[in-house]
Amino acid sequence: MIIINSETVARELLDKRSAIYSDRPVVRTNELTGMSFNTVLLPYGETLQRHRKIYHQVLRAEASASYNEMYSRQANQLVIHLLNTTVAEDLQKHIQAYSASLIMAVTYGHIAHGEEDLLLARAREFLDVVLRVLTPEKAAMFTAFPFLEKLPMWCFGGDYALMGCTKELSQQLLNEPFDKVKAQMEEGTASQSLVTDFLSQADDNTDEDTMKAVALTGYLAGMETVSL
Structure with missing residues (x-):
């Protein structure tokens, strides 16, 4: 461990030379669980810079204001559900479903129909396991023991056995909603979303895998942040 006890040296190394000295640790479980796409977990480098560029592109203040109608529509739907709720336990379910469906609508333009919506259910399952x-x-x-990765995860039992299914879920969540938006754009039926905004501004050199990662990272982060 290296301790820097000088502000001048710290600024020189970690600010002015951040490209050399700033980074995140490599955590093997990120790869094992299919979370290596997550912006928050990426090491410093070109991939992280591409992620940040897309965030700045699609999450600027003026872009956020264009979703006001969607926010109002989802909020009105939540109020209707709350007014029709007679069981106290259902209040939390409605609020969670509202938060998750709003974030999905903004990200992918997908309007969820109830808390049992397939995409919502998959995202919730993935997030819970991760x-x-x-x-x-x-x-x-x-x-400490990298050879353990060679063993099937069911050998460990408990939560470890779940690592295998998270990889499959992450691929489904990365590809299916994104590909659905692309198909809708080709048909002319796509709703406004972060993904449609990105694809409409894309050129031949656009890295769709990066956009898939950015979209899913933003969606999962929003879901986890508002979970009750």
């Missing part, structure tokens, strides 16, 4: 698996002790174990 939050249980991406823990410091599991990361430390696979970092």
Whole structure:
């Protein structure tokens, strides 16, 4: 461990020379769970810079204002559900469904129909498993003993056995909603969303895999932030 006890040196190394000295640690469980696409977990480099460029492109203040009608429509739907709720436990479900469906509508233009919507259910399942698996002790174990990655995850039991399914879920969430938006744009039926805004401004050199990662990162981050 290196400790910098000088502000001048710290600024020189970590600010002015951040391209050399600033980075994030490599956590093996990110790859094992299919979370290597996540912007928050990326090491410093070109991929992270591309992610940040897209965020600045589609999340600027004027772009956010264009979704006001969508915000109002989703909020009105939430009020209707709350007024028709007679069981206290359902209040939390309605609020969670509202938050998740609003974020999905903004990201992909997908209007969820109830909390059992397939995309919402997959995202919720993926997030629940990832939050249980991406823990410091599991990361430390696979970092200290990398040969464990060669063993089938069911050998470990418990939460470890879930790592295999998260990879499949992450691929479904990365590709299916994004590809659906592309198909809708070709048909002329796509709703406004972050993905449509990006694709409409894209050129021949556009990296769609990066946009898929950015879109899913933003969606999952929004879901996790507003979870009750």
